[in-house]
Amino acid sequence: MPRDDAPLTREQVFDAYRTVLRARALDDRRFVLNRAGKLAFIISPRGHEVAQVAAITALEPGRDRFCLYYRNFAAALACGFTPEELMLSAFARAADPSSGGRQTPGNFGSRRRGVVIGSSTVGPQIPKAAGIGLALKWKGEGALCYVSFGEGATSQGDFHEGLNFAAIHHCPVIFFCENNHWAISVPQALQVAGPGVAERAAAYGIPGVRVRGDDFFGVYDAVRDAASRARAGEGPTLIEAEVLRLQSHSTDDDQRTYRDATELAAEAARDPIPRMRDALIERGWLTTESDDAMREQVSREVERATEAAEAAPDPDPGSLSRHVYADA
């Protein structure tokens, strides 16, 4: 785990890169399974993976809290969810650690990992994270709460209420906006008045930072700085990572019906994963051979995860009414 002042090690970057590849390979696999009628519904992180993994790499799973949103498939892996666990959730199996098959995949939760169970509702996690941050501040152990969301979520009143509260009470919270410029079919121009999300931080007197979401080191640095401030009692930070939504919103959506074809083609050519690979090769940390080997390994992992999850049992219908309230 990185300490505030420790530099990013080559191992960490390697791990992160592997996580990014895992996310992509799992996602590819899920699409195949979806087309085969085996998976009902997918929300793809495609285009967001590098930003998500870079952010989590700058934090401390096990120590910090994570309020993730439905597109945080790669972030969930970085928080410690295994490929098999995510596949269990895709198949809605009983052993899905997030919800035992109760929620659509993408609602990640694991108490022991500090990943706070979310819902499919856009926005409510933002002020909730402020409350978690307040609790962490009271506990005084230097932990922080990371909360992520799309730029569409910034339109909700809850975004404002959460930032205002966290800023007033200097809560150790990192507000991480993955701005892919689209909320389903609504473009940023119809969603976010003004210059952008990062600029909204000033309204609350907190730092606002915009980073390129395909720049692993840039995102890492921004989050690490925010984390240092949070742990030092200096309060929250709002980070806007500019990313691309390389897939439609979900498997229920087809973005070609509302987005420009040339724009889509141009974005497809800007996939962040090759960019990360090239950056690592440039640093001499990766070769095309080691890259291929890693991909090979990841692909076997995904195979095993899929098989195990597919074979796992469904939830017992008799469990339907459990956990509405505490067991008596």
Next chain:
Amino acid sequence: MPRDDAPLTREQVFDAYRTVLRARALDDRRFVLNRAGKLAFIISPRGHEVAQVAAITALEPGRDRFCLYYRNFAAALACGFTPEELMLSAFARAADPSSGGRQTPGNFGSRRRGVVIGSSTVGPQIPKAAGIGLALKWKGEGALCYVSFGEGATSQGDFHEGLNFAAIHHCPVIFFCENNHWAISVPQALQVAGPGVAERAAAYGIPGVRVRGDDFFGVYDAVRDAASRARAGEGPTLIEAEVLRLQSHSTDDDQRTYRDATELAAEAARDPIPRMRDALIERGWLTTESDDAMREQVSREVERATEAAEAAPDPDPGSLSRHVYADA
């Protein structure tokens, strides 16, 4: 009615000053009636009067729309409510033009005057005003929507949603925050993160202006500028008028239990009405004699209004179920 480019005339200022005096005299009278057990509940505009009347003076009652809040007693007078009408509402009489005695006084409404009926709920009028503004933009007649609220209301998600919407669609709306630095007992430091309300405008890419609420001409100019922009299709403006709450929040509150006594005394000495009077005397528009005469006249008016309202009939209990839905 002032046109965008017309300078403020002496008559207008006189009218405005008379309205300010009326508001104060009516308020004094209401407190007497409250102590006598004749009025149940009052929210005083004391300290806000000059700002309120200056703002409305810069607009066009009859043409524009006004979404007022419960402290806008002086603004309501400026919009054309008569002293008798406001007293009818204080006594909850059937002839109360706002609600026929159904709402607590302070929920002003009059279709023909463009004063949009509000509720006692803090905040919801803000995005509603954005919707009204959108409609006015569609109608294209140059009318605008003015919406006012306290700084406490800026904490609501609805504040953010309203500003974001109005800014995206360049709605002709003036967001007018009467910042008295207290929301009942909660001070601004626990309410508004960051430098202040006006600074929040930048988050939406719209102009934000801070004015002294005891400066009649300053408030007037700020609102007139905002109105010009709104009517020219340049979108909304956020104005923060710094005012004092010279009374407790309402007759159900006693601010001495939570505010510093020296601060209260210092504020009492900064009543905006003498300041406005002095400014007018300085311009040679008023003499102490004409001031006294005006006060005399206002006081007789208030007397008549009170008598008429007190003598007016209560709502017919048989009308209880009317206007839940349209008459069949």
Next chain:
Amino acid sequence: MPERNLVQAVRDALDEEMARDERVCVLGEDVGLKGGVFKATEGLQQRYGVQRVLDTPLAESSIAAVAQGLSLEGFRPVAEMQFVDYSFPAFNQIVNEIAKVRYRSNGDFSCPLVIRAPTGGGVRGALYHSQSPEAFFCHVPGLKVVLPSTPVDAKGLLKAAIRDPDPVIFLEPKKLYRAERQEVAEGEAAVLPLGAAAVVREGVDVTAVTYGYMRTVTVQAAARLSQDGIEVEIIDLRTLRPWDVETCARSIHKTGRVAVIYEANRTGGFGAEVAAELAERCFASLDAPVSRIASPDVPAMPFSPSLEHAFMLNPDKVADGLRRVARY
């Protein structure tokens, strides 16, 4: 007459009303070029332009508020909540503001508008795309609530809702969007009155009062019971507020037995109102207790097919319940 499924009928109703009355406009998330996540508004933006078919920010409170503002200015907005589960951020605007405008202004203002939302489960939408919260809205004086179950009813009642002088919550069972196709009338001939139930099947042994997707399930259950010699009279309420007590009472007078069948959580569901009212009104005619057949008191239906199935009412469960009433 053209054959239409339910979602096409909704679209036709919108299209016809927009063509008929230029005050009618549509707003919501993704209602524009995408045509809504269920395609209920497909093609409308192309036909009526970006003003009358407006993609809003992702902020339900402001969607309701803006609709209200437009309505107060004489437009006839039809706002879409993408799923009724996501109408809760707008709950304050709906319950405190929209529903009470007419009443609190003593009839001076009114607020005719429609809020449409897909409701109910059975499409693997899991906890946050499956709820049936109609009871919340049915408890609110000032609102009307419609919940159709056929293309003909959806079109006829939506047209009536748009023309109604009061705010209407219009809930569309998403499970039925692409179910049955019917010949649906056009223009004025299509309009149906709010507040009238339909006798869907005649029978002498037991009355089943239901609405929405449960109508379909109950029809299937009745077919099975018919083989056992039990003839069920099925009443589809169609409008829940106001609801058609008379038609139900008339049927019970004949059958002496009644079950209320609804998809929502049993406790506090709208079926409780129906059951309570019918038990009181029809006391002297009843040969068996008024029975409720409803979903279990579990937050909403889970994603896993095994749990979804365990949650949902189906023809078997409904037939069992009806048989018990018939044999009491």
Next chain:
Amino acid sequence: MPERNLVQAVRDALDEEMARDERVCVLGEDVGLKGGVFKATEGLQQRYGVQRVLDTPLAESSIAAVAQGLSLEGFRPVAEMQFVDYSFPAFNQIVNEIAKVRYRSNGDFSCPLVIRAPTGGGVRGALYHSQSPEAFFCHVPGLKVVLPSTPVDAKGLLKAAIRDPDPVIFLEPKKLYRAERQEVAEGEAAVLPLGAAAVVREGVDVTAVTYGYMRTVTVQAAARLSQDGIEVEIIDLRTLRPWDVETCARSIHKTGRVAVIYEANRTGGFGAEVAAELAERCFASLDAPVSRIASPDVPAMPFSPSLEHAFMLNPDKVADGLRRVARY
């Protein structure tokens, strides 16, 4: 034992629980130095400090969200909504988030917290300080709902609610805050179990099931009926979710007649659930239809005394209703 009115009993419960368990904290608008608009938290900030008694911004959604965040981190927050009418901005946080945390995480997370709010009318609070919206919360699986009517019950049940492992909505009838005084036990002896009704008066002719302020009204009505030889058995539900069907059924078994008396709007009120359930369960014992005595379907009670009186149930109206049931 000290004599206490209801609001003092609430304060004592908070005080004792905060002293007993340092995880217990209080948050809301004006709960600090002011001690709440009804003085329910008076003195607590002085005793426990600004952290454990936190004045929040004026934003109910974030109050609920922050409470949830604190709870997820192991604190035991008691959040105040200044009036239950103002809980609607928090409706999404309460219904979609708080109520479903345990279920959606398959039991991995839980969210014990209390949301307190003054409810009901009769204090000239008008439309926005008088509503009785308990039915909304009673329809939500995952929530518990408590609505006490005496100092003893308020204290005992609030202590239990704070210790409960699940989220509890705790509604306090403001009309009773300063009504009756009772001797109230201290410490552990004061705790009362959730979910148990109280037989408030024994009688043989008709059962009256009620709660909140209507208990007081029903007791007065029963005294009048007793003079006519009609003996009413009064049951105060105290907890509405889960509610004590058994105690009610036992009474009806004896009396054969029952009326449900509630202050909320009749249609869709919680009394509908009670009436429907009792009509079904007790069918064979009933000599008269289960009758509901409730407030009219008018948005809420108006400010004017004449209209407030017309709206509210009183001993006369309740006695009339009970007499009708007794004489059926």
